[in-house]
Amino acid sequence: MxxxxxxxxxxxxxxxxxxxxxxxxxxxxxxxxxxxxxxxxxxxxxxxxxxxxxxxxxxxxxxxxxxxxxxxxxxxxxxxxxxxxxxxxxxxxxxxxxxxxxxxxxxxxxxxxxxxxxxxxxxxxxxxxxxxxxxxxxxxxxxxxxxxxxxxxxxxxxxxxxxxxxxxxxxxxxxxxxxxxxxxxxxxxxxxxxxxxxxxxxxxxxxxxxxxxxxxxxxxxxxxxxxxKTIEIKKDFVNPGLKNFLKTESTETACESVIEMREVSVQYGDKLILDKVNWKVMKGERWLLSGPNGAGKSTLLSLITADNPKAYANSIFLFGKKRGSGESIWDIKKKIGFISPELHLYFNQSSTCFETVASGLYDTIGLFRQLSDEDIELVDQRMEFYRVKDLRQKKLYELSVGEQRAVLLTRALVKDPPLLILDEPCQGLDSERKNEFLELINEVCTRRNKTMVFVSHYENDIPSCISHYIQLEHGRVVEIKNK
The missing domain is CATH 3.40.50.300 (P-loop containing nucleotide triphosphate hydrolases)
Structure with missing residues (x-):
């Protein structure tokens, strides 16, 4: 001893x-x-x-x-x-x-x-x-x-x-x-x-x-x-209501060109973050965005999610419209489901899980408006779809980081948007929930014809529905290819 x-x-x-x-x-x-x-x-x-x-x-x-x-x-x-x-x-x-x-x-x-x-x-x-x-x-x-x-x-x-x-x-x-x-x-x-x-x-x-x-x-x-060795996905993990929902046809009439960047550069002071990026994403394509830490991935995504004012100084087209041509940031955000480690960091931890998911309907970091009966029903339905309904009244700070991430993933999916921006979405998820989430993303993207940009540093965290690849290094595109 x-x-x-x-x-x-x-x-x-x-x-x-x-x-x-x-x-x-x-x-x-x-x-x-x-x-x-x-x-x-x-x-x-x-x-x-x-x-x-x-x-x-x-x-x-x-x-x-x-x-x-x-x-x-x-x-x-x-x-x-x-x-x-x-x-x-x-x-x-x-x-x-x-x-x-x-x-x-x-x-x-x-x-x-x-x-x-x-x-x-x-x-x-x-x-x-x-x-x-x-x-x-x-x-x-x-x-x-x-x-x-x-x-x-x-x-x-x-x-x-x-x-x-x-x-x-x-x-x-x-x-x-x-x-x-x-x-x-x-x-x-x-x-x-x-x-x-x-x-x-x-x-x-x-x-x-x-x-x-x-x-x-x-x-x-x-x-x-x-x-x-292997963690099998339960055969019945997909909620029956979600199965029926995925069988319905999406009513979204998104433009064939979802994202287009022409010679996009972003610079802060003397530091060049993005250097002449050219990239086009078409409807229904699922992209893996990769690159080492500090390559410019988060900045690139911020130009898409309407969080970065540098978008107005560049030639960027989202859903067929040039940024700065009269659309509001909310016009863009309503078509995007988004999660990232940084969003998680800044999210209001005193929000209940229901409020967190509901905020995704309005693209706010917290819920600041009264919900209609239809919205309440929709949020409850989505929470049941994605297996977080039992956390409904808990505060985010009461949950483990993995449970918080599962709730924020539900927030990204709540409004069934045509474009998903998922920046390291599997962070904090245990192996079982991670595998289930990846299979769920495959189902949602293929059955609902979603366009997606997915970021991960782990090969085994990448959904099989990925169809295209783009890699950044030092702010430059070093590789673009199809699967």
């Missing part, structure tokens, strides 16, 4: 009068590390927060040399404040040059740690971001900055919630190497992750299900579990 470095005994966490974690007990010994896995809503993040001593819990958590432990918790979503130290930020702010000055630069956020951070900035390939505003960083770039800041704190215990989410393959590989080095240096690593992304350097795995321990074992034994 003298080699025990962490002991957890009978840990329990109660939320809203309900035990969401119960009877959690395990121990880690010298040179061991831990992965926490489980489906959405199983309590993974809550366990991580409890280990970091950030939330109230019952039971016992004891680290060896507890008084000298430096515990750092890296959350899944990167929340930051403006220069007035408030959270008064909005989603489109990163694309409005006159408002971006309200947030710190990377260098300012690092403060006195800037000099020791130089080596990490270079290793992670983000030294060019020193003078960038935090709000203008891509999802992946923000994740890299989170991890960099955690390293600078020189933790003895490092707990990371879904550290690989939002990162391109090259950076994920680099990060796994960093974790291995940290473990060898004596840092106790605890990763909240998926079963598919457990680094080989991790020694123990705790599998949570419905708030309890399903298994706690060595990685080698865990990896042999047959239930991890």
């Amino acid at each position: 003298t080699d025990c470095i962490l002991r957890v005994e009978n840990l329990a966490i109660n939320r809203s009068g309900k035990n969401v974690l119960n009877g959690i007990s395990f121990s880690l010994y010298k040179n061991e590390s831990l992965a926490i896995i489980g489906p959405s809503g199983s309590g993974k993040t809550l366990l991580g927060l409890a280990l970091a001593k950030k939330i109230f819990y019952r039971g016992e958590i004891q680290f060896v040399n507890d008084a000298n432990r430096k515990i750092v918790f890296v959350e899944q979503l990167h929340h930051f404040k403006n220069l007035q130290h408030t959270n008064d930020l909005y989603y489109q702010q990163r694309f409005n040059s006159y408002d971006t000055e309200e947030t710190e630069t990377v260098a300012q956020s690092l403060g006195e740690n800037l000099k020791p951070a130089e080596v990490f900035l270079k290793e992670m390939g983000i030294e060019h971001l020193r003078d960038e505003r935090l709000i203008q960083l891509s999802n992946g770039e923000n994740k890299k900055l989170q991890i960099l800041k955690a390293r600078l704190e020189e933790p003895t215990v490092l707990i990371l919630d879904q550290p690989f989410i939002g990162l391109d393959q090259e950076t994920r590989t680099w990060l796994q190497q960093q974790f291995e080095a940290l473990i060898k240096s004596g840092v106790l690593m605890i990763l909240i992750t998926s079963a598919e992304e457990i680094p080989e350097s991790i020694s123990k795995v705790i599998w949570l299900e419905k708030g309890e321990v399903k298994s706690f074992e060595k990685l080698e034994k865990f990896s042999t579990r047959t239930e991890l």
Whole structure:
């Protein structure tokens, strides 16, 4: 027992009068590390927060040399404040040059740690971001900055919630190497992750299900579990009402040309984000948009979703009409279903799940109007279609990140739009729900003849209905091809 470095005994966490974690007990010994896995809503993040001593819990958590432990918790979503130290930020702010000055630069956020951070900035390939505003960083770039800041704190215990989410393959590989080095240096690593992304350097795995321990074992034994090899989609997972809906013919009369960009360039100060992009998307085409972190994908999508005023300075046609020819942003948004990690970050967490889905009818980040009886019926129907009806009255902040993402996906689909813009939609979903969602997207797109632009850094997160590919690097189109 003298080699025990962490002991957890009978840990329990109660939320809203309900035990969401119960009877959690395990121990880690010298040179061991831990992965926490489980489906959405199983309590993974809550366990991580409890280990970091950030939330109230019952039971016992004891680290060896507890008084000298430096515990750092890296959350899944990167929340930051403006220069007035408030959270008064909005989603489109990163694309409005006159408002971006309200947030710190990377260098300012690092403060006195800037000099020791130089080596990490270079290793992670983000030294060019020193003078960038935090709000203008891509999802992946923000994740890299989170991890960099955690390293600078020189933790003895490092707990990371879904550290690989939002990162391109090259950076994920680099990060796994960093974790291995940290473990060898004596840092106790605890990763909240998926079963598919457990680094080989991790020694123990705790599998949570419905708030309890399903298994706690060595990685080698865990990896042999047959239930991890393939997760079959339940034959009846598609709601009968949705099946009937998908059989009906879409009434949308979208123009044959849905998106067209001609020599599109976007520049902020001296930084060129997009460089002479030419791209045409026709009705019914399903595109995969790929590229490394910081390639310009989010900026490209913002020109389509009417969130970026730079669209007016370019030759961009949406649904057959040139941007700036008299249409309002709401005329464009009503034809688009959209989700992205950034939208998730800025969404009003105090909204109920019903309000969140209903806001998709009006393309607002929150519900700010009275719904008609027909709208209420429609929202309830869609929530039942996409299996989130049981979350109807819960607040977003009461849900796991994966459950929040499922609700926001329903929001993107609620009005049955002709164009879907799905930017890393599978982030935070467990394997079962991810596979079901991908199959659902295949059904919706093919049966309803949807046009779609889909973004993912993971090959196994790409729906089979994808018909075309476009790849960006450094703001330029480097490849366009059919499937």
